[in-house]
Amino acid sequence: MAPEEVEALFTRSSGEYLFARWGRPIAPVVFGVEEATLQVVKGALEAVVALAGHQLAETDPELGSNLMVFFFREWKELTEVPHMEQLVPDLGPLVGRLEAADANQYRFFRFDKDGAIRAAFVFLRMDKELSKVPAETLALSQIVQTMLLWSDEAFRDRSPLAVAGDHTILRPDFAGLIKAAYDPVMPAMAQDPSHALRLSARVAMYAPD
Incomplete structure (x- = not known):
């Protein structure tokens, strides 16, 4: 998940970046x-x-x-x-x-x-x-x-879920993002968009295969 994708998920319609877990x-x-x-x-x-x-x-x-x-x-x-x-x-x-x-x-x-x-x-x-x-x-x-405290526009254009067979699952990239967000070294709240860079760097590491 690219940094700009992560940033968009936590940037509110007012333009403010706000993340919280x-x-x-x-x-x-x-x-x-x-x-x-x-x-x-x-x-x-x-x-x-x-x-x-x-x-x-x-x-x-x-x-x-x-x-x-x-x-x-x-x-x-x-x-x-x-x-x-x-x-x-x-x-x-x-x-x-x-x-x-x-x-x-x-x-x-x-x-x-x-x-x-x-x-x-x-x-x-x-x-x-x-x-x-x-x-x-x-x-x-x-x-x-x-x-997480997602943007009010986070899921307007795409869902964090996917269908696998007869079941609904969490998409691997969003699963990785949630795991990255709860990494103990990450802050519980962030307002600086640079936080999205740190999250993005961890998503690939946490995303399920």
Whole structure:
């Protein structure tokens, strides 16, 4: 993966380069799905976290759960979840904007004092389009998009996933990028585009054959 490709994945539409990875073990909880789908989400999370060399935890000492994934039918359901407004700032206006845009997904991150990811909230409105996506594909896609703070335009033109036989897999170059991003010698947060050069140099080393 060339340096300019890596840089584009973490350069926001505003022109700002901003990279962040999780700075603490991930303690997940999933709402709104049956046991079968829950296991699919759990499997995707375990696989990507293991790939990154990161850690999962039963609980986060500060937040209890620091990765919350919500499945629902209508955005207004979020306003009915107890204490949700304490987790997501300006929840009411946000829900209004998402409804107006007819959005079917939204991710919100919180960061620690060093800029690393402290918590993430994933909201999936299961409209007709998302309901057509196989659970395995949807789960893997969302976990990949939550492991790093990608650009808001990162996956507009290409997906980090590929189909291999009957299964959806993480593309080798993106697998290598995630592993490189979690290399202990790399910073948990970066705002200088030169960071993309360092990531690119490690991708080939980490990418699966």
